[in-house]
Each structure stands twice: as structure tokens, then as C-alpha cells.
Amino acid sequence: MTTSSHGLLRAAHRAASLTSVRLALFGVLALAACWHSLSLAGGMNDFRDSHLLDSYEDAGTRSVTHYGQLPLWNPWSCGGQYALGSPQTRVFAPTVVLSSLVGPRRAEPILLWAFLVLGMEGFFHYARRRVGSATGALGAAPLFGLMGFTALSWSIGWLNFAGFLLLPWLLVGTRRVAEGKLSGVALVGGVFALLLSFGGTYPVPMGALFVALETGRTLYGMRGMPRRREALWALGITACFTLAACAFRLWPLIETMRSSPRVMAGTPGNALVPLTKMLLQLPARSGYSDPGNFYFAPAALLLALPALALARRRALYPAVMAGLCAWMAAGYSATPSLFAGLRTLPIFETFRYPERFLVPTCFFLAELAALGLAALLARTWRAPSRWTWAAVAACAVAISSWGLQLRAFDNLSRWAQMTAMPAEREQPFAQARGNRWSQGHLLALNRGSIACGEAWPVPMSSKLRGDLSQEEYLEEPGAGTAKRVEWTPNRVSIDVDATRPTVLLVNQNWHPGWKSSQGEVISRDGLLGVRVPQGRQQVVLSFLPRSGLGGTLVSALAWAGLAFLMWRERRGHRLPWPGALGVSAVPLAVWGVLAMAWPEPVAKPDPRNADGSPLTVAALPPAARPVNARFDVPVELVAAEVPAEPDAEGITPLVLHWRTTGPVPRSVGIFVHVVSAEGQRLGSDHPVLGGTWFFADAPRDTLLRDAFSLSTRGWRPGTWNVLVGLWHAGGDQSRVDVLGTGGAQVSEGRVYVGTFTVPRNVRANESSVNP
The missing domain is CATH 2.60.40 (Immunoglobulin-like)
Structure with missing residues (x-):
């Protein structure tokens, strides 16, 4: 029996090494995972986010198929927006070709299947180099490729998050770059360009983070300065090429973010128990709940044990990285918070959901599983009688884990709320008031929506009309x-x-x-x-946007330059590293020349509060009550506007006038306590002024008008005092001391700014607070 088992393992190794067999297996697994999704192809996902994000792809393909134009401008969304400059659109990805041929709704499950196959094959190549075993890499590849978050992303319209499955290809390319291979340069630059064009708001910066870590890991493992020096030259070429290859999308995004920066505030966090359930609990077949959203088969964790026991040195990096990613996923619930530190860096400050770091957690757990399998298989060649059964059992655990992952994937796919596509009506285009959560219906009527549900402040004119x-x-x-x-x-x-x-x-x-x-x-x-x-x-x-057209030219030059370097290498006349770096830097130089020689007006941001009022004012209005409170950071609460009572709908508009005079820690936010005569306390904490600026980013020595509102429906009738203070919302959550006031009362680090009265005739309803 031992001999037959040993032969079976040898056959598995040979099969894993054959690309055709491996891709066939991955294709079948992906087909089983996508079976439900494929059965729903052509339907409309009725989830609110799907209406918004899917309409972008619908608009892009309509531009291509109906009008024969590139999807540069999207008139159907938010009163018209720059499609290339919108972070979450994927209309300039190569996938738009498939969407145009078969329709965007039919293309989605096909793309999901393709990404699953790519994810498993990419992980195989990554793990085979890291663990030294084709069978070990094959056994663990579906654990990463079939993780639950990809299924969840499809079911709620976030198909762009399938880009996470390309993470192993980035790391494979990084390793090849360090070895001096131009194919690695093409792989890293190409994958980043694809992720950016596919709307990878999270996969791109997170991919860049792990590419940097993989670079350090690879350089550390090299011996001798000459090899490291060559690797650094190659990495420099890769950086230049990647920036230029991504210019077609990167330039529009930079332009957009300068005009309308995306601000993500709050202190999101996940406790240990909910985080564990997200990762290890089998998800239900219906509903939108956290348990199982990032499902990774618990049985697969058993495969990490032989890795830690038999290959401790090679297991150290993935084990540490899995722990750090889980720590990051805890967000602000962890003390200290690694996620809070990450958000102090550019780009990462826009991250809102720390639990998405469970994706790389799954990746490194899968690497540990591959290493555990490889360690047991290696023992079978040296001592078959002793280790063969253990290796067979480990392979059985891996295959059973595939089944669990498929079950979870199918369950999460069934969360999709599919309905029939609306009938299209051919009529002249016009804007409509619209509804941001039913935008898919408007597009079929050739109507634009001026109700915008984007996660970033799209510049929209107040003069847009839907009538x-x-x-x-x-x-x-x-x-x-x-x-x-x-x-x-x-x-x-x-x-x-x-x-x-x-x-x-x-x-x-x-x-x-x-x-x-x-x-x-x-x-x-x-x-x-x-x-x-x-x-x-x-x-x-x-x-004719400068950033889109000019960026496309820069990207084309980047690929032409890389093709020239690869052609020289194939002919045996490889350029020296400094020369190759010069070639890769030419497109960046062209980018700079285009930016200077092709002038274009700058779309300056017009910061406004949620009620449409300006965020900065020249002077205090007559209704403002002076406060003049100074805090233990360079912030002053100058005045406040508190109405005598709510309006007829029970809404109480409040306005705080602030001024900053120096650098303020990014963690500082505002808390508002509304206290009744009986001691009941409600609040309206908000770390961002007017939904636009942190204090750290606000202009100094300028009156800042922070307008928000409270809904008092259902509140106890009587008088309510409004007290305001500052706290470290993004840090240890301690309050900032009040240093002095112009006579205002101070209590527990809070400054009294006014009183309003809730009358008895306010309609009873569930109380709510709307900062």
C-alpha cells in the first residue's frame, strides 16, 4: 500500500507540473464555483452598489456599441463625469471588449471565471518558487483562488475587487525582476496597468505594499553586492516603466483627486471574534452578514502545522505576514492600531474597510498550507514508510478544503439580488433627477442621473436640472x-x-x-x-481630455520602449542597466513635457457642506454666537449657530465656525454632545469638517464653516444643551484639553455653545443623527 501511495504522489507531482492538466483542473474548479453566477448571466443585480457600479460598465459599452466612441465621458452618471478619472470605473480595461461583444451583464460571470483561473495559476507559480514543490503549490492554489471575498464581490456588484486575485502575479513578477528578467518588468507593469484600468481602488495600493515587502524579502535572500546592485537597477527600471505604463489611467486619476479629494474618516475596527467569523465561519446561503465574507477553509489551517514544525525558517515570513495582515484587518479595534499607522501614508489615507486585509491574510495562510504539503511530501522521498501516509492525509485535507471553499463560494454567490434587465427605450438623451440606487433603470431609458451615489465628491454643478x-x-x-x-x-x-x-x-x-x-x-x-x-x-x-489622450501616448511609449529592450536582449545585444533605465525614463520625460506644453484649466475644488453652503467664509454671520474656545492643538472654536428649536420636520441645523493656526494631528476630530435636562445624551461626532477636510488638511487662518444637522424626531420634549469638543478620533480616542474660552462654560473638555427646545408637536419617530 505504501508503494502504491508513493506512486500516486509521484503521479500527482507529474500532473501538477503539466500546464495543460493544471489549467484544466483550475478551469473545472472555477466553473463549479461560478455555476450559479453563470446561470444568472444577463440579469440585472438589484443591489444598490451594483446599480451604481454596473451602470458605469453599461455606459462605457453603450459608448462603444451605440456611438462608436471610446468611453471617455460618461454623461449618464452624476450629471456627467470623466470616466477615466473616476476611480471605480473599469471601462478602459481590456475586459470592455468582452462586455461590448456579449453585453456587460453576460460578461461579468465569464470575467469572474477567468479571474479565478488566473488567481489559482498565479498562486501556483508564486508558491512553487517559494516552497519548491509543484504538488504543494497545486494543493494550496484553490485555497487562495476560491476565497469567499471574490464571491461576495460579484454578488454585490464589486467585480473590480476580483483584481485581488492578481496579487500573486505581482509577486512573481517582482521575483523575476530581481533576477534581472525583463519579463518580470512587463508582468509587474502590465498587472498594475490592468488593475488600475479595472477600478482597483484597493488592489492597487495594497498590491504596491506587498510588492515592496516582496522586494525586501528577495533582496535579503540574495548573496553578494553585485547581484543586489543588478537587482536594484532592474527594480528602478520596473518603477519607471510601471508609472509610464499606467499613465493612461494614472494621470486622469491624479487630476480628479486633486480636484475632488476622496476623504475617508472614522475609526473602523473589528474585534477578534467577528474577525475570526469573517475568515473561518461557513457563510449562509442568503443575507448580507459578516460571517464567512472572507471564507478560508478551517481544515486548511491544519496544513500550516507541518510547515511550522518541519520548515520553520521558510514558514517564518508567511506566518509573520499573515499575523500582520490580520492585525491590520482589526483596524482601530487593535491597540496599537497598525491600520491607523498605515492611514497616515499618502493614498492609504482613503482606506475605509480594514477587514479587506483578510485577503492577503488568506494569501499567506495558503502559502503556509503549500509549505506544509511540500514539507510532508519531501519527507516521503527520504523515508517513504514513515511519511507517505501523512502526505496522503495532507493531500486529502487539501482536497476536502477545496470542497468547503466551493460550498462557501456558491453560498456567497446566492446573495446576489438578480432581476430581469429593464427594456431599453430609444429616445434623445436628457438628464433626470434620478435615484442613485436604481441607476440601471435610468440608463435603459437613455436618461442621466443627477442623483450621485459615488464614494468621492464628484464635482457637480448646482445648476443641473432634471426637468x-x-x-x-x-x-x-x-x-x-x-x-x-x-x-x-x-x-x-x-x-x-x-x-x-x-x-x-x-x-x-x-x-x-x-x-x-x-x-x-x-x-x-x-x-x-x-x-x-x-x-x-x-x-x-x-x-478631448489632456490627461486621457496624453496619458495613453505615454503608456504606448512605455510599452514600445520595453519592446525595444526585449528585442535587443533576444538579439544578444542587451543594453547595460544604466542605458535600459534611460530608455524606461523617456516616457516619463515625455509626460512632463506634455504636462507643461499642453496647458489646460485646472478644475479647482469648491468645498461645500452637505447642505450646499460654502466651507469657508470671510466673516461671521450676525446669527453666530461667539465662543472663542482654544484647545491644546492649534484649533479655535470661534462661534456657533444653534437655532431656538427644530424645524417643522424635526431637523435642527447646527453650524460651528472653526479656525486653525498651525499643524494639527490628523487624528483630531469633533465631538458634539446634545444633553437634555434629565441627563440623556445624544451625539454627532464627525472627524471631518463638512465632510471634506480633516483639521490637518484645512486651510489655516481661515474661518471654516462646519454645517450639519440633527433629527430630533422621537426626542424627549424640552431643552437640550449643545456641548462641543475635540478628541483624537483616529488615535487613542482621548479628548483634547480646552485651554481657554471667551466666557463659555467648560465641562469635561466640552464647551457649551447653545440651547434649543424640542416642542411637544414634533412627530414621534425613531431618533437619528445626521452629521
Whole structure:
């Protein structure tokens, strides 16, 4: 029996080493995982986030199939937005070809299947180099590839998170780069470009973090300075090439984030027990609950034991990394918080959900499982009679874990709320008031939505309307006529007959990429406008964004440069490392020249509160009550506006006027306590001013108007005192001391700013607070 078992293990090793056999196995496993998703192909996901994110892909494919245009401008969302500059869109990924051919809703489960196969194959290549066993790598690959979060992402419309499955390819490419292989440069740059184009708001920065760690791990394992020096040259080339290869998407994103920075506040955290359930509890077949969202088969953890016992040295790195990732996933619940430290770095400050670090936790646990299998298999060659049964049992555990992962994947896939696609209606485009959580229905009617549900502050004009009889019109009705001739997403033609110089307005948001054949393109309070002269003329508006067109040119040059280096290498005339670095830096130089030589207006942010009021004011309004409280950080609460009582709907608008005079720690936020005469306390804590700035980012020596509201429906009638203070919301959560006031009462680090009265006629309802 031992001989037959030993032969079986040898056969498994040979099969694992054959790419065709391995891909067939991964394809079948992926097909089993996606079976339910594929059965629903063509339906519309009715989950709220799906309506928003899926509509981006629908809009992109509509631009391609209906109008024969690149999906540069998306007029159907948020009153019109730059598709390439929107972080969560994936309309410029190669996958848009499949979406255009078969339809975006039919393409999604096919793409899910492809990403699963890519994830398993990528992990195999990564693990085989790290553990030295094809069978060990094969046994653990589905543990990472079939992790629960990918299924959850599909079921709620977050298909862009499937990009996490490309993490092993980034690490494989990093290893090849350190070995001086140009194929590694192409792999790292290509994967990052794909992730960016696929809307990888989390996979890209997290991938960059683990590429940096893998770089350190690889350099540490090298012997001799010459090898490390060559590796550093290759890594420099990779950095230059990757930046340039991603320019087609990176430049628009930089432009957008400078105009409208994405702010993520709060102190999210996960306690140990809920975190463990997310990772190890088999998810239910229906519902949206945390248990099992990141499912990793508990039985697979048994495979880590032989790794820790028999290959301690090689197990150290993945074990430590799995622990650090789990610590990161705990967020602010851990003390000290590793996640809080990460959020102090650029880009990572936009991270909102620390539990997503359970994805790399699964990755390193799978590496430990592969190492455990490899360690047992290695023992079978030296002492078959003693170790063969243990290796067979470990393989059985791995295969049973595949079954558990498939079951969890299927359960999570069934969370999708699928309905029939709405019937399309061919009619001229127009904006509608819309609903951000049912946007998929509007697109079928060729209607744009000016109700925006994005996670970043899309620049939207306050003059957008959803009830116009004509989308293109003259600002002065008596100045002539305007009539639409042609409409496409990136190009609009209007016949204008102006009796005097005037402004043509288009019911879409302005962007500096809009150009006009006649007159000057301007922003009218964020609305797209054109100054037109007197007379009869045809105005042709075209969307030609500098960042998109110029970035695409830079990316094309980057790939051309890499192709030149690889061609030289194949002919046996490889350029020296300094020369290769020079070639890879040329596209970046072109990028700089384009940015300087191709001037374009800057879309400056217009920071506003949730009620639309400006975030900065020149002077205090007469209704503001002076407070003049100074804190133990360079922040002053200058005044407050507290109404005498709520409005007819039970809403109490509050305004705090702040001023900063120096650098403020990013952890500092605002707490608002509303206390009744009986001692009942409610609150409205918010670490971000007006939903826009942390104190650390706010302009100094400027009056900052922080407007928010409380819903007092269901509150006890009577008087309520409003007390305000500062606390370290992103740190140890301690309060900031009050140093002095202009006579205002101070209690427990809180400053009294006013009183309002809740009358008895406020409708009873569940109380709520809306910062």
C-alpha cells in the first residue's frame, strides 16, 4: 500500500507540473464555483452598489456599441463625469471588449471565471518558487483562488475587487525582476496597468505594499553586492516603466483627486471574534452578514502545522505576514492600531474597510498550507514508510478544503439580488433627477442621473436640472435660439442663432477636457458653457481630455520602449542597466513635457457642506454666537449657530465656525454632545469638517464653516444643551484639553455653545443623527 501511495504522489507531482492538466483542473474548479453566477448571466443585480457600479460598465459599452466612441465621458452618471478619472470605473480595461461583444451583464460571470483561473495559476507559480514543490503549490492554489471575498464581490456588484486575485502575479513578477528578467518588468507593469484600468481602488495600493515587502524579502535572500546592485537597477527600471505604463489611467486619476479629494474618516475596527467569523465561519446561503465574507477553509489551517514544525525558517515570513495582515484587518479595534499607522501614508489615507486585509491574510495562510504539503511530501522521498501516509492525509485535507471553499463560494454567490434587465427605450438623451440606487433603470431609458451615489465628491454643478425640455439652451432666453443637431457621449453639435454675444449652456458638468469649435468653453457654476459670438453658427463640443489622450501616448511609449529592450536582449545585444533605465525614463520625460506644453484649466475644488453652503467664509454671520474656545492643538472654536428649536420636520441645523493656526494631528476630530435636562445624551461626532477636510488638511487662518444637522424626531420634549469638543478620533480616542474660552462654560473638555427646545408637536419617530 505504501508503494502504491508513493506512486500516486509521484503521479500527482507529474500532473501538477503539466500546464495543460493544471489549467484544466483550475478551469473545472472555477466553473463549479461560478455555476450559479453563470446561470444568472444577463440579469440585472438589484443591489444598490451594483446599480451604481454596473451602470458605469453599461455606459462605457453603450459608448462603444451605440456611438462608436471610446468611453471617455460618461454623461449618464452624476450629471456627467470623466470616466477615466473616476476611480471605480473599469471601462478602459481590456475586459470592455468582452462586455461590448456579449453585453456587460453576460460578461461579468465569464470575467469572474477567468479571474479565478488566473488567481489559482498565479498562486501556483508564486508558491512553487517559494516552497519548491509543484504538488504543494497545486494543493494550496484553490485555497487562495476560491476565497469567499471574490464571491461576495460579484454578488454585490464589486467585480473590480476580483483584481485581488492578481496579487500573486505581482509577486512573481517582482521575483523575476530581481533576477534581472525583463519579463518580470512587463508582468509587474502590465498587472498594475490592468488593475488600475479595472477600478482597483484597493488592489492597487495594497498590491504596491506587498510588492515592496516582496522586494525586501528577495533582496535579503540574495548573496553578494553585485547581484543586489543588478537587482536594484532592474527594480528602478520596473518603477519607471510601471508609472509610464499606467499613465493612461494614472494621470486622469491624479487630476480628479486633486480636484475632488476622496476623504475617508472614522475609526473602523473589528474585534477578534467577528474577525475570526469573517475568515473561518461557513457563510449562509442568503443575507448580507459578516460571517464567512472572507471564507478560508478551517481544515486548511491544519496544513500550516507541518510547515511550522518541519520548515520553520521558510514558514517564518508567511506566518509573520499573515499575523500582520490580520492585525491590520482589526483596524482601530487593535491597540496599537497598525491600520491607523498605515492611514497616515499618502493614498492609504482613503482606506475605509480594514477587514479587506483578510485577503492577503488568506494569501499567506495558503502559502503556509503549500509549505506544509511540500514539507510532508519531501519527507516521503527520504523515508517513504514513515511519511507517505501523512502526505496522503495532507493531500486529502487539501482536497476536502477545496470542497468547503466551493460550498462557501456558491453560498456567497446566492446573495446576489438578480432581476430581469429593464427594456431599453430609444429616445434623445436628457438628464433626470434620478435615484442613485436604481441607476440601471435610468440608463435603459437613455436618461442621466443627477442623483450621485459615488464614494468621492464628484464635482457637480448646482445648476443641473432634471426637468428641462431642451438640454442645450442660451443663458439669456431672449438672445436667440439653440437647437441640438447631433448628440453622442463625447461630442455634441448645436445650431446657435445668437442676436448678440451670449453663453450657450449644456445641461452637463463642466470639465477642462471639453473643447469647442466656436467660442470659449467656460464653467458656469460648474455647468458646461460656451461663450458664443453674435450670428448663426454650429457649435461642436468635443471631449478631448489632456490627461486621457496624453496619458495613453505615454503608456504606448512605455510599452514600445520595453519592446525595444526585449528585442535587443533576444538579439544578444542587451543594453547595460544604466542605458535600459534611460530608455524606461523617456516616457516619463515625455509626460512632463506634455504636462507643461499642453496647458489646460485646472478644475479647482469648491468645498461645500452637505447642505450646499460654502466651507469657508470671510466673516461671521450676525446669527453666530461667539465662543472663542482654544484647545491644546492649534484649533479655535470661534462661534456657533444653534437655532431656538427644530424645524417643522424635526431637523435642527447646527453650524460651528472653526479656525486653525498651525499643524494639527490628523487624528483630531469633533465631538458634539446634545444633553437634555434629565441627563440623556445624544451625539454627532464627525472627524471631518463638512465632510471634506480633516483639521490637518484645512486651510489655516481661515474661518471654516462646519454645517450639519440633527433629527430630533422621537426626542424627549424640552431643552437640550449643545456641548462641543475635540478628541483624537483616529488615535487613542482621548479628548483634547480646552485651554481657554471667551466666557463659555467648560465641562469635561466640552464647551457649551447653545440651547434649543424640542416642542411637544414634533412627530414621534425613531431618533437619528445626521452629521
